[in-house]
Amino acid sequence: MKALLQRVSQASVSVDGNTVGRIGPGLVVFIGVGTEDSEDDARYLADKIIGLRIFSDEEGKFNLSIQDIGGEVLVISQFTLMASTRKGRRPSFTQAALPEIAEPLIEKFAEFLGASGLKVETGQFQAHMLVEIHNDGPVTISIDSQDRFKPRK
Numbered sequence: 001m002k003a004l005l006q007r008v009s010q011a012s013v014s015v016d017g018n019t020v021g022r023i024g025p026g027l028v029v030f031i032g033v034g035t036e037d038s039e040d041d042a043r044y045l046a047d048k049i050i051g052l053r054i055f056s057d058e059e060g061k062f063n064l065s066i067q068d069i070g071g072e073v074l075v076i077s078q079f080t081l082m083a084s085t086r087k088g089r090r091p092s093f094t095q096a097a098l099p100e101i102a103e104p105l106i107e108k109f110a111e112f113l114g115a116s117g118l119k120v121e122t123g124q125f126q127a128h129m130l131v132e133i134h135n136d137g138p139v140t141i142s143i144d145s146q147d148r149f150k151p152r153k
Helices: 039-051 099-115 145-149
Strands: 002-015 018-023 026-032 062-064 072-077 119-122 130-144
Touching: 002 039, 002 072, 018 072, 018 119, 026 039, 026 099, 039 099, 039 130, 039 145, 072 099, 099 119, 130 145
Parallel strands: 026 072, 072 119
Antiparallel strands: 002 018, 002 026, 002 130
């Protein structure tokens, strides 16, 4: 699974003109599921994100996690994170999981985040969504659950 995090002062997502999710200060997490991903990947990413220290303390240093600040999370499914642009000019999405695999894993990921006590909102799976983000920083971090298996160089 791949996650792209953006630290925000607020964010919302709407479908067909209706707001389906809205948060205050916290994180927008765009999440993509690959063909080889499992519930372990969802748990790993949730745990990593919950503890990630990307919020500033009184001295302006990245010492606080989303839990530390009482932040909120907006989870948005985004299969395009799985795009390969290695060949040609049109992205290939063959590494993206089928919807019947991806949707339950994204739901599980949101559950894992919520189980930590965080307020979690979500977009609507397979819908055309309009996401409004007020970047804070901006701070944007990408995490790939497969990185935990790669040895350091």
